[in-house]
Amino acid sequence: MRAPTIDGGTRRRRAGILVAAAAAFAVCYALGTGYDYAPSGVEPTLTAPDAVDADALRENRRLRTALARHTPREVYLVVDRANNRLYLRRGETTLLEALCSSGSGTVLHAPDGRSWRFDTPSGLFRVRSKTANPVWRRPDWAFVEEGLPLPGRPEDRFEYGSLGEYALHFGDGYLIHGTLYERLLGRSVTHGCIRLGRDDLRRVYDAAKLGTPVYIF
Amino acid sequence: MSQLGLARPIAAAVLLLSGAAVATAVFGQFGPETLERTNLRLAEQVTLAERERPYLMLDLSAPRLRLMMGGALLREFAVSGAEVGTPTVLFVRRSPPSPFAGRPRTLAGVHPPRRSRPDEVVAPVPGSVVEPPLVPPDPVEAEPAPERFFLRFDDGLSIEVRQERAATGGWRARYTRLRWKLVDMLDASRPGPASRLRLVMPESEAGSLYRSIPQATPLIVS
Numbered sequence: 001m002r003a004p005t006i007d008g009g010t011r012r013r014r015a016g017i018l019v020a021a022a023a024a025f026a027v028c029y030a031l032g033t034g035y036d037y038a039p040s041g042v043e044p045t046l047t048a049p050d051a052v053d054a055d056a057l058r059e060n061r062r063l064r065t066a067l068a069r070h071t072p073r074e075v076y077l078v079v080d081r082a083n084n085r086l087y088l089r090r091g092e093t094t095l096l097e098a099l100c101s102s103g104s105g106t107v108l109h110a111p112d113g114r115s116w117r118f119d120t121p122s123g124l125f126r127v128r129s130k131t132a133n134p135v136w137r138r139p140d141w142a143f144v145e146e147g148l149p150l151p152g153r154p155e156d157r158f159e160y161g162s163l164g165e166y167a168l169h170f171g172d173g174y175l176i177h178g179t180l181y182e183r184l185l186g187r188s189v190t191h192g193c194i195r196l197g198r199d200d201l202r203r204v205y206d207a208a209k210l211g212t213p214v215y216i217f
Numbered sequence: 218m219s220q221l222g223l224a225r226p227i228a229a230a231v232l233l234l235s236g237a238a239v240a241t242a243v244f245g246q247f248g249p250e251t252l253e254r255t256n257l258r259l260a261e262q263v264t265l266a267e268r269e270r271p272y273l274m275l276d277l278s279a280p281r282l283r284l285m286m287g288g289a290l291l292r293e294f295a296v297s298g299a300e301v302g303t304p305t306v307l308f309v310r311r312s313p314p315s316p317f318a319g320r321p322r323t324l325a326g327v328h329p330p331r332r333s334r335p336d337e338v339v340a341p342v343p344g345s346v347v348e349p350p351l352v353p354p355d356p357v358e359a360e361p362a363p364e365r366f367f368l369r370f371d372d373g374l375s376i377e378v379r380q381e382r383a384a385t386g387g388w389r390a391r392y393t394r395l396r397w398k399l400v401d402m403l404d405a406s407r408p409g410p411a412s413r414l415r416l417v418m419p420e421s422e423a424g425s426l427y428r429s430i431p432q433a434t435p436l437i438v439s
Contacts, residue, residue: 028307034401035302035413036310040277056252063259070266071288078291082429083356092290104353106336122431124269124286147341186355215286217271217431 076213077127077176077204079194081120084186086176086196088207095207098200099185103192108145116141118191125170125214130205134167134177135160141191164198166205170214176204254318258439261321265435272435273324275376275414277301277317282416284430292429295422297381302413304405311411317438322370324434327427332360362420362427365397370436373410378427380420414438 075095078087081102088096103120110116136159143150151157164178179185179195189195196204265272266287274283280299284291304311353359364383368376384393404411418426 030398030402032308033306033405034304034398035405036305037300037302037415040280040299040301040414053252056256059256060252060259063256063263066263067259067266067288069288070263076289078289080292080425080429082360083425087292089290092293104336106338108338108340110340111342144340145338147343147345149343184352187353188356188359189353213289215289215291217284217286217291217429 072213074209074212075207076215077208079120079214079216081122081188081216084188086194086200086204088204096200096203098196098204100200101179101185101190101195102188103190104188108141110141110144114140114144116191120190120192120194120216121172121174122216125174125216127168127170127208127210127212127214129169130208130210131167131169132205133165134163134175136163164196164201166201168205168208176214177201254439258318258437261437265437270434271431272437273430275299275416275436275438277414277438280416282426284434292425294418294426296416296418298415298417300415302377302415304411304413306406311405317374317412317414320372320438322372322374322436324368324430324432324436325371326369327430328367328369329363331428356428357424360428362424364393366423366427368430368436373412374436375404375411375413376436377413377415378423379415379417380423381417382420 071091075088075090078089079085079100079102080087084100084102086096086098086100087094088098103118105117105119107115107117138157138159140150162180163175164180167175167177169175174193176194176196178198178201181189181195182197185195185197262272262274262285266285269287271284271286271291274285275281276283277299280296282294282296284294362380365377365379368378370376384390384397404413
């Protein structure tokens with residue numbers, strides 16, 4: 001006796017049912033899968049005073065004292081490289097928000113195989129020196145990037161006026177200084193130093209002292 | 218009872234009530250549970266402050282998001298809203314939100330990823346004609362922030378940062394919301410921890426955060 005066969009119509013019906021079921025499941029999955037959001041407020045709990053642990057309060061004071069040791073007591077500078085902003089702060093008060101320019105991040109390759117990366121470093125630094133009317137002693141890369149030969153005499157490296165009226169040195173040859181190109185402030189165009197506009201530079205120079213922290217991120 | 222006899226119990230009652238009032242003022246905002254939580258947060262913060270590297274502090278009750286280094290404020294990002302997201306699969310909640318406070322976590326990545334640098338430049342041959350350098354775009358043009366992006370942390374926590382007026386109006390917005398829905402489905406279905414916080418921020422603040430948050434930044438949530 002021959003086994004019963006499934007005709008094409010039945011196959012198509014079954015396939016249709018499967019597809020419909022899969023589609024229904026997919027729709028349910030899509031509608032019911034994701035995230036439920038609720039407001040995030042955290043309410044502090046109030047209890048009777050006699051339930052407070054004196055040890056916990058002592059620990060609280062100890063931790064606050066420890067944190068205060070890392071908090072600058074005087075003004076400090078903050079440089080946001082990605083957004084090209086410089087902040088002069090005291091505590092949590094912003095005394096000045098200035099447009100600045102930071103390192104371009106470009107890598108320059110010289111014909112002799114040397115290369116330089118023009119990044120502003122990140123971390124905690126301190127103002128090491130302050131100079132009025134700074135003179136720029138041009139390093140090798142300043143000649144290489146313009147296709148110029150390196151000067152034979154040391155005095156041929158000095159350039160006057162291009163760093164603006166003031167400069168604050170914060171280590172490893174990096175400066176906060178002025179610029180002849182104020183239209184480029186806000187863009188990452190420097191070779192690693194921080195450039196400020198004339199008025200902002202004067203305010204920063206007047207406010208910062210030797211040892212003033214400079215936070216760069 | 219004489220007046221002198223009444224004075225002592227009245228004085229004692231006044232002293233007791235004053236002591237209770239002072240204790241309530243000092244301790245009242247710090248019930249033991251809150252004080253313990255505060256101490257946990259401070260302990261984390263002291264540990265991170267000693268490293269002299271940036272760290273994030275997210276206060277969900279305010280809400281407030283700050284980038285710190287040591288005890289110094291680097292940047293405070295304005296946050297207009299914060300929500301806690303619980304993953305659900307087929308209408309069933311996977312798990313209650315994990316406690317966010319008291320658990321150290323580090324930024325594992327920003328999604329979508331930021332543009333990587335640097336540009337490489339070959340010095341011109343001495344004596345050749347040197348073209349003036351191209352003026353780079355400003356940060357907003359160079360690295361525009363998506364309307365929605367994620368800060369993903371190494372313990373499975375994600376912070377969704379959404380701009381205030383993201384995906385509003387028109388067919389393009391509908392398409393954007395559909396793409397977001399697909400990402401949400403994948404995240405919620407993924408095995409392992411899938412907790413999420415959502416922060417809503419003004420466009421400029423979200424963009425600043427996207428561009429500037431350093432790699433491997435630790436996060437404290439309180």
